[in-house]
Amino acid sequence: MRIYNTLTGKKQDFVPLEEGKVKMYACGITVSGEAHIGHAYQALIYDIIRKYLEKSGYKVTYARNYTDVDDKIIAKSNETGIPADKYAADMIKNIDEQMRRLKVDDPSLWLKATESIEDIIAFVQTLIEKGHAYATEKGDVYFSVESFPDYGKLSHRNLEDAMNGVRVDNDEMKKNPLDFALWKSAKVGEPSWASPWGEGRPGWHIECSTMNMKAFGDRIDIHGGGRDLIFPHHENEIAQTEALTGKQFASYWLHNGLIKVNGQKMSKSLGNSLFLKDLLDKYSAETIKFALLQTNYRGDINVTDNLFPDAEKHLYEFYKVIKATEDAFGVSNGSNAEIDGAFNKAMDDDFNTALAISNLFGLFKSIRAKISAGDKSAADDVNQIRKTYSLIGLFTLNADEVIKAYELKAGKNEIPKQVVALAEERLIARQNKDWAKSDELRDAIAALGYLVKDGKGVYELIKK
Numbered sequence: 001m002r003i004y005n006t007l008t009g010k011k012q013d014f015v016p017l018e019e020g021k022v023k024m025y026a027c028g029i030t031v032s033g034e035a036h037i038g039h040a041y042q043a044l045i046y047d048i049i050r051k052y053l054e055k056s057g058y059k060v061t062y063a064r065n066y067t068d069v070d071d072k073i074i075a076k077s078n079e080t081g082i083p084a085d086k087y088a089a090d091m092i093k094n095i096d097e098q099m100r101r102l103k104v105d106d107p108s109l110w111l112k113a114t115e116s117i118e119d120i121i122a123f124v125q126t127l128i129e130k131g132h133a134y135a136t137e138k139g140d141v142y143f144s145v146e147s148f149p150d151y152g153k154l155s156h157r158n159l160e161d162a163m164n165g166v167r168v169d170n171d172e173m174k175k176n177p178l179d180f181a182l183w184k185s186a187k188v189g190e191p192s193w194a195s196p197w198g199e200g201r202p203g204w205h206i207e208c209s210t211m212n213m214k215a216f217g218d219r220i221d222i223h224g225g226g227r228d229l230i231f232p233h234h235e236n237e238i239a240q241t242e243a244l245t246g247k248q249f250a251s252y253w254l255h256n257g258l259i260k261v262n263g264q265k266m267s268k269s270l271g272n273s274l275f276l277k278d279l280l281d282k283y284s285a286e287t288i289k290f291a292l293l294q295t296n297y298r299g300d301i302n303v304t305d306n307l308f309p310d311a312e313k314h315l316y317e318f319y320k321v322i323k324a325t326e327d328a329f330g331v332s333n334g335s336n337a338e339i340d341g342a343f344n345k346a347m348d349d350d351f352n353t354a355l356a357i358s359n360l361f362g363l364f365k366s367i368r369a370k371i372s373a374g375d376k377s378a379a380d381d382v383n384q385i386r387k388t389y390s391l392i393g394l395f396t397l398n399a400d401e402v403i404k405a406y407e408l409k410a411g412k413n414e415i416p417k418q419v420v421a422l423a424e425e426r427l428i429a430r431q432n433k434d435w436a437k438s439d440e441l442r443d444a445i446a447a448l449g450y451l452v453k454d455g456k457g458v459y460e461l462i463k464k
């Protein structure tokens with residue numbers, strides 16, 4: 001198994017700290033609003049990575065956090081009049097519900113910043129004692145970036161580049177503009193806790209480092225998150241953790257790509273956020289997963305108007321093949337090691353779900369041909385696809401129900417069965433490169449009042 005490591009900028013063989021075991025942490029959601037598609041994608045990716053590591057024989061302890069105290073949460077609390085702790089708790093409950101609708105499993109450990117305050121204070125105090133942090137007269141505590149010579153090794157920036165890459169809080173009491181807050185002094189009306197430096201609350205970066213150490217100790221195997229977190233969040237995590245322990249924090253840093261909407265970065269200011277709840281009200285969890293996993297996790301995803309409808313259509317066509325197989329040969333308990341092996345080969349190459357999904361088009365084309373030839377091994381293939389691809393959340397549903405739901409939604413139930421049967425026969429002819437037969441069937445469909453629009457392994461019937 002090879003994994004792309006942001007720290008080294010290349011794929012590396014995966015070798016855990018302890019043989020057979022994996023310690024894995026992924027930055028979760030700051031609960032200042034509802035979960036959007038970007039949150040869903042990140043949670044989905046690391047859930048799949050955890051599951052594939054387990055399939056590969058590792059015992060995985062997977063931790064995710066909720067940031068439940070933060071400037072944005074406090075702003076929302078002030079805006080709504082709901083106390084910050086209640087607002088955060090309500091949002092966590094809401095987000096959990098949506099993730100379960102998406103069928104993303106819970107991690108091994110859920111971590112919350114507000115449940116780790118004493119540990120955070122102890123962490124900060126040790127950094128001060130080691131000369132890596134300093135308190136100001138106002139009661140703020142900052143990490144001294146110049147005290148950590150390796151600062152910038154994850155994002156591959158020097159200090160000058162870092163200055164240009166982050167919005168700097170120019171507190172006059174900072175020794176260096178790049179120094180970042182470990183502890184923030186209390187402001188009127190904000191949640192706060194007692195500390196050696198006065199009432200205050202933790203900075204964002206220190207929360208993840210502390211929760212990691214609380215869950216796993218000094219070192220972990222994998223640290224994940226979105227690519228937007230590389231700098232400054234993950235860079236700062238490395239600095240403060242390694243300054244404390246003197247050891248390498250995480251062996252492998254994984255970062256998923258970002259979501260764009262019609263070519264633009266998804267953001268609140270642009271008003272183009274796609275909320276998970278709205279998507280789940282319109283599409284199945286399988287459709288959303290199929291759409292998102294067609295791109296390698298490190299690449300950005302451009303959500304166009306066609307992304308989810310096309311994914312829905314492809315799944316419909318695949319489920320029609322599954323139904324045809326099960327109708328012809330029954331449900332098999334057989335297997336096909338080649339199908340599972342090809343999936344594993346794709347996933348062993350940096351969890352390449354895009355390749356695993358692209359393989360499906362050839363697999364279902366082969367199954368169609370087997371049905372036509374009366375080859376009962378088609379049933380074994382379908383069973384293996386269901387078993388193998390369930391790891392990424394696909395083909396877990398009843399084929400009849402998927403087909404009926406899609407046809408009802410698309411109005412296909414109004415198309416005469418004779419026309420659909422001819423279209424199915426024509427699709428097989430095209431896959432067999434029998435162009436004369438394909439043209440003959442197209443004309444027969446046209447005579448019944450319908451046009452056929454062809455796609456990759458799919459078709460659409462349009463009434464003339």
